[in-house]
Amino acid sequence: MAEDYTRMWTDLGLDLKAHDALLGVLGPLYEKTFMQQTDRPEGMKYFDFVMSEVHGLRIKELMDAKAAGRKVFGSFCVFVPEELILAVDGILVGLCAGAEFAPDEAEKLLPRNTCALIKGAFGFAVARVCPYLAAADVVVGENTCDGKKKSYEIFRDLVNDLYVMDLPQVKSEAGRELLRHECKRFAARVEEVSGRTIEVDALKKAIDTVNAKRSAMHRLAKLRAAEPAPISGLDALLANQVFFYDDPERFTKSVNAICDELESRTKKGEGVAQKGTPRILVSGCPMAVPNWKLPSIIESSGAVIVGEESCVGERGTRHLTGVEGNSVDALMDNIVDRYFKIDCAVFTPNPSRLDHIREMARDYKADGVIQYSIQFCSPYQIESGPVERALERDGIPVLRVDTDYSQQDSEQIRTRVEAFVERLQD
Amino acid sequence: MTVHAGIDIGSRTIKLVLLEDGRISKTAVTDATYDPIAVCRDLLADVDCRAITATGYGRRLFSRGRSCNVVSEIKAVAQGARFLSAGCRAVLDVGGQDTKVVTLDSRGKLDKFLMNDRCAAGTGRFLEVMAGALSYTYEQFTAAALSATQAEKLNSMCAVFAESEVISLVAQGASREGIALGIHESVATRTLSLMKGLTLSDTIMFAGGGASNPCLRRQIEAGLGRELYVPENPRVVAALGAALCNGEKEKQNGRRQFDAASDQIVRVGGWRA
Numbered sequence: 254m255a256e257d258y259t260r261m262w263t264d265l266g267l268d269l270k271a272h273d274a275l276l277g278v279l280g281p282l283y284e285k286t287f288m289q290q291t292d293r294p295e296g297m298k299y300f301d302f303v304m305s306e307v308h309g310l311r312i313k314e315l316m317d318a319k320a321a322g323r324k325v326f327g328s329f330c331v332f333v334p335e336e337l338i339l340a341v342d343g344i345l346v347g348l349c350a351g352a353e354f355a356p357d358e359a360e361k362l363l364p365r366n367t368c369a370l371i372k373g374a375f376g377f378a379v380a381r382v383c384p385y386l387a388a389a390d391v392v393v394g395e396n397t398c399d400g401k402k403k404s405y406e407i408f409r410d411l412v413n414d415l416y417v418m419d420l421p422q423v424k425s426e427a428g429r430e431l432l433r434h435e436c437k438r439f440a441a442r443v444e445e446v447s448g449r450t451i452e453v454d455a456l457k458k459a460i461d462t463v464n465a466k467r468s469a470m471h472r473l474a475k476l477r478a479a480e481p482a483p484i485s486g487l488d489a490l491l492a493n494q495v496f497f498y499d500d501p502e503r504f505t506k507s508v509n510a511i512c513d514e515l516e517s518r519t520k521k522g523e524g525v526a527q528k529g530t531p532r533i534l535v536s537g538c539p540m541a542v543p544n545w546k547l548p549s550i551i552e553s554s555g556a557v558i559v560g561e562e563s564c565v566g567e568r569g570t571r572h573l574t575g576v577e578g579n580s581v582d583a584l585m586d587n588i589v590d591r592y593f594k595i596d597c598a599v600f601t602p603n604p605s606r607l608d609h610i611r612e613m614a615r616d617y618k619a620d621g622v623i624q625y626s627i628q629f630c631s632p633y634q635i636e637s638g639p640v641e642r643a644l645e646r647d648g649i650p651v652l653r654v655d656t657d658y659s660q661q662d663s664e665q666i667r668t669r670v671e672a673f674v675e676r677l678q679d
Numbered sequence: 680m681t682v683h684a685g686i687d688i689g690s691r692t693i694k695l696v697l698l699e700d701g702r703i704s705k706t707a708v709t710d711a712t713y714d715p716i717a718v719c720r721d722l723l724a725d726v727d728c729r730a731i732t733a734t735g736y737g738r739r740l741f742s743r744g745r746s747c748n749v750v751s752e753i754k755a756v757a758q759g760a761r762f763l764s765a766g767c768r769a770v771l772d773v774g775g776q777d778t779k780v781v782t783l784d785s786r787g788k789l790d791k792f793l794m795n796d797r798c799a800a801g802t803g804r805f806l807e808v809m810a811g812a813l814s815y816t817y818e819q820f821t822a823a824a825l826s827a828t829q830a831e832k833l834n835s836m837c838a839v840f841a842e843s844e845v846i847s848l849v850a851q852g853a854s855r856e857g858i859a860l861g862i863h864e865s866v867a868t869r870t871l872s873l874m875k876g877l878t879l880s881d882t883i884m885f886a887g888g889g890a891s892n893p894c895l896r897r898q899i900e901a902g903l904g905r906e907l908y909v910p911e912n913p914r915v916v917a918a919l920g921a922a923l924c925n926g927e928k929e930k931q932n933g934r935r936q937f938d939a940a941s942d943q944i945v946r947v948g949g950w951r952a
């Protein structure tokens with residue numbers, strides 16, 4: 254390690270021993286999952302670096318920013334409007350919860366049949382191993398699925414300051430009104446915490462910054478439509494994951510640099526997989542760092558992933574926020590419009606998600622869709638049935654995979670994935 | 680004369696099928712033991728074949744450092760079933776460690792499939808453990824179940840809980856035969872509910888070790904309201920399918936070379952051609 258961050262971690266109140274144990278697992282897992290891939294774009298070196306410094310340099314940046322008076326917000330959901338936070342010069346980081354840590358401790362607070370993502374968040378918090386959580390001045394929760402909204406009642410005691418956004422569950426006028434009200438209430442909180450007011454120019458600039466990072470992801474997504482696929486699904490997923498905690502401008506630049514590289518690859522007809530390799534769209538629950546289990550099984554079973562219909566993926570990044578308007582109110586309307594379009598399965602009904610999956614499958618020339626659900630996640634598990642039937646009716650093969658963060662079922666999943674790939678090859 | 684081999688390395692047994700010019704020339708079934716790879720080596724000791732394809736739980740381990748194709752047991756069982764019965768559109772496979780239901784499309788290609796969850800409930804292994812809990816051999820166990828007039832109801836499908844349930848039923852004086860039947864019934868129910876997840880055609884092949892259990896077969900047939908087709912040697916269907924996959928792989932490899940010749944740049948991630 255380039256620098257010794259022990260002091261910083263101690264100051265953040267981390268449990269150093271447990272934290273070492275976490276890093277001791279993460280490093281080798283990253284090596285095994287990412288570094289053994291061949292033909293990776295040069296630009297992925299940036300993400301390798303970010304990952305190697307995920308608890309180091311990036312945290313130091315956050316601490317320096319805090320020392321300069323900026324506020325750090327943490328969130329678990331793509332409904333939290335980053336634009337409002339950037340408008341007061343704050344920083345938003347996604348809290349990952351993509352691994353099981355201290356499950357026994359988590360299960361002292363939660364029932365066993367809670368989804369792995371929520372349990373993971375609790376495990377990280379109780380074991381004091383997440384520097385992002387520790388660095389966050391405010392953790393923003395949101396009333397989405399039952400699991401999360403009830404868990405926040407308990408989570409409150411584990412973090413510095415928990416703020417919970419209420420969210421609609423129906424895409425009606427009343428739902429939109431609720432979202433508008435909640436965005437305004439959140440804006441007020443952001444202003445209060447930062448001691449600044451949201452000004453038109455700053456908000457415009459914030460919208461531009463966030464849009465730019467989303468646009469870079471759109472560019473990356475489109476390039477993956479090429480045959481052969483120019484980048485592995487694992488690497489693209491990593492970019493989607495880093496989206497949540499990197500400095501936005503630096504992130505945008507890095508993704509665009511990769512896109513330049515992929516463009517020239519595609520022109521030369523080069524890719525990471527042989528032509529004719531079955532192309533898969535992954536759809537469903539979010540995959541937070543370091544949840545790479547399913548994608549790495551898929552890509553070592555002779556297929557390549559060409560898109561993620563997920564909150565860590567296109568569901569989270571697809572819409573831009575409108576920039577028209579010359580008042581904070583007008584811009585706020587644009588924000589509400591933009592976030593109201595997110596087709597999370599907590600909404601009922603949620604037909605636009607199916608449309609989006611179809612659209613992605615077509616645009617990225619997917620041969621099949623793998624629906625990923627985290628066990629005990631009712632919204633996505635229940636939705637996966639009708640989605641599967643609809644897609645199969647359209648002639649798009651679907652495989653459903655319900656799993657959690659443990660590795661025990663890897664071989665069983667591999668068998669299913671291999672059989673699915675064989676089905677696509679037939 | 681061309682010999683193609685298929686080997687199915689399961690959790691409990693290893694199955695071998697040799698195809699000579701497209702006809703089955705040899706089948707073998709042995710215990711997997713603690714060292715399945717050594718068992719495979721013995722099985723193949725005097726086999727001279729052109730190509731071999733491995734399937735089952737141990738396929739990857741077996742293929743390591745060997746020139747051998749691998750295929751999932753799902754595809755393998757579909758291929759094998761189709762070979763044995765030209766019109767076959769659905770297969771139920773109850774193996775030692777997992778249960779699967781597979782459908783084939785009208786061209787005989789693998790279509791949808793479902794497998795049991797991660798635990799052993801509802802599989803061959805579950806039946807074996809329960810036979811042990813009743814101090815029966817497996818054959819005695821199925822015979823006892825067939826002779827029972829009334830089934831004892833079992834509530835638990837978890838192997839661990841079911842075992843203690845069996846013990847307490849025995850302690851309450853329930854008939855051993857009745858318990859044996861109850862156990863078969865609960866596995867059949869579990870299997871039937873997995874089968875309900877797919878639309879199945881009229882002819883369903885029953886493969887895997889479970890197909891040789893007459894009581895299980897009877898219970899599933901009763902639940903379905905129709906007969907299952909059980910081939911002569913249901914255990915080797917996946918090994919047979921694997922053997923059949925050799926030809927397909929050869930075709931695919933041929934196509935691949937053709938691709939390489941017609942396209943200037945063919946890049947292969949990881950396994951550069």
Ligand code: SF4
Pocket residue numbers: 329330331332397398538539564595597598599
């Ligand atoms: S799936 Fe729904 S609840 Fe989860 S992060 Fe996405 S929008 Fe939020």
Ligand code: SF4
Pocket residue numbers: 368369370371397398399400401538539627629630631632633
């Ligand atoms: S994965 Fe599902 S259950 Fe878990 S937090 Fe997200 S929406 Fe809730």
